[in-house]
Amino acid sequence: MFSRYCFAVRSFHTSTAAAAKVGFFGLGNMGLPMALNLKKNGFDVTGYDVSPNGIKVAEEAGIQMAATTADAAKDKDFIVTSLPATKHVEDTLMKQDGIFKNAKKGTIICDVSTINPHASIKFAAEAQKYEMIFMDTPMSGGIVGAKNGTLTFMVGGSIENFEKARPLLTGMGKNLFHCGGPGTGEIAKLTNNLILGISMVATAEGMAIGEKLGIDPKILKDILSVSTARNWCIDTYNPRPGNIPGTPACRNYEGGFMVELIRKDLALALEAI
Numbered sequence: 001m002f003s004r005y006c007f008a009v010r011s012f013h014t015s016t017a018a019a020a021k022v023g024f025f026g027l028g029n030m031g032l033p034m035a036l037n038l039k040k041n042g043f044d045v046t047g048y049d050v051s052p053n054g055i056k057v058a059e060e061a062g063i064q065m066a067a068t069t070a071d072a073a074k075d076k077d078f079i080v081t082s083l084p085a086t087k088h089v090e091d092t093l094m095k096q097d098g099i100f101k102n103a104k105k106g107t108i109i110c111d112v113s114t115i116n117p118h119a120s121i122k123f124a125a126e127a128q129k130y131e132m133i134f135m136d137t138p139m140s141g142g143i144v145g146a147k148n149g150t151l152t153f154m155v156g157g158s159i160e161n162f163e164k165a166r167p168l169l170t171g172m173g174k175n176l177f178h179c180g181g182p183g184t185g186e187i188a189k190l191t192n193n194l195i196l197g198i199s200m201v202a203t204a205e206g207m208a209i210g211e212k213l214g215i216d217p218k219i220l221k222d223i224l225s226v227s228t229a230r231n232w233c234i235d236t237y238n239p240r241p242g243n244i245p246g247t248p249a250c251r252n253y254e255g256g257f258m259v260e261l262i263r264k265d266l267a268l269a270l271e272a273i
Helices: 031-040 052-061 069-073 086-094 117-129 142-148 159-170 184-213 217-225 259-272
Strands: 007-010 021-025 044-048 078-081 108-111 133-136 151-156 173-180
Touching: 021 031, 021 069, 031 044, 031 052, 031 078, 031 142, 044 069, 078 086, 078 159, 086 117, 108 117, 108 159, 117 133, 117 151, 117 184, 133 159, 133 184, 142 151, 151 159, 151 184, 159 173, 173 184, 184 217, 184 259
Parallel strands: 021 044, 021 078, 078 108, 108 133, 151 173
Antiparallel strands: 007 173, 133 151
C-alpha cells in the first residue's frame, strides 16, 4: 500500500505559480504565517477560518477572508487545509458547501494537517471522483519555521502530482520530501511527532531534575546541546523559560504547540498501526 522509500528534493521557488489562486483553510498559529508567505511569494490568497478571532487576526495581517467554505474553494488553482484533526478535514472536504462540491476540476488540494494516513488515502480516492487532486503534505518546523518559510513538507501522492504541488509548497517551505503514494506523508509526520513528543517529555523532565538539583539551566542546556542527549527540543525549542530567546517558553508559552495536539498526534500513531 505504501512505498518503502522516501527521497528528498531540495526546493526552489518557481515563477510559474506566481499568479496562482489559493484558498487557505485554517489561519491559526501555523496557517497564518504560511498564508502570509504565500502572499509574499506572489500567490493570490483567500483565507477561511471558523474562529472570529482567527478571522480578525488574519484580516489585520492582510489576508482577504471568505465568508463561507464554498467561497474560499471556488475558482482556485490550489487549496491548503491546515486543520486540527481528521474530522475537521473530512467535514471541510465533504460537506455540501465544502471543497469537493464547490472547487473546480483540476484543483490541487494540499492537506498540511496531521491526520490519520488511512483517511488521507480515502480523501485522495474521493478527490479523483471530482477530478481533483488531494495530497497529504504535512509539515515540520514549528511556528518559527512557518514564519521563516523554512518548513519541511512530507508529501504523499504520485510523483506527477508532487511536481504539480511543488510551486505551492516552495512558497511556504524549504525542503520537500516525496514519500510515496497517498498516506505516506502522514506516516512520516506521525513518526516524526511520536519521536518529538517522547523527546520533549524527556527534555522537560531532564531540565527540571537538573535545575532542582542545583545546576544553572542555561549551563545545562549548553552541555546537553553538544552531548549525546542533544535533540531539537534542547538546542532549538528548549522548554525552560530564559534558555533560548524567541521560543514559546520565553514568551509565557504563547503561540506554542498545544499539549492537546501532541496528544492527538500520539494517539493517531497508535490508531494507524
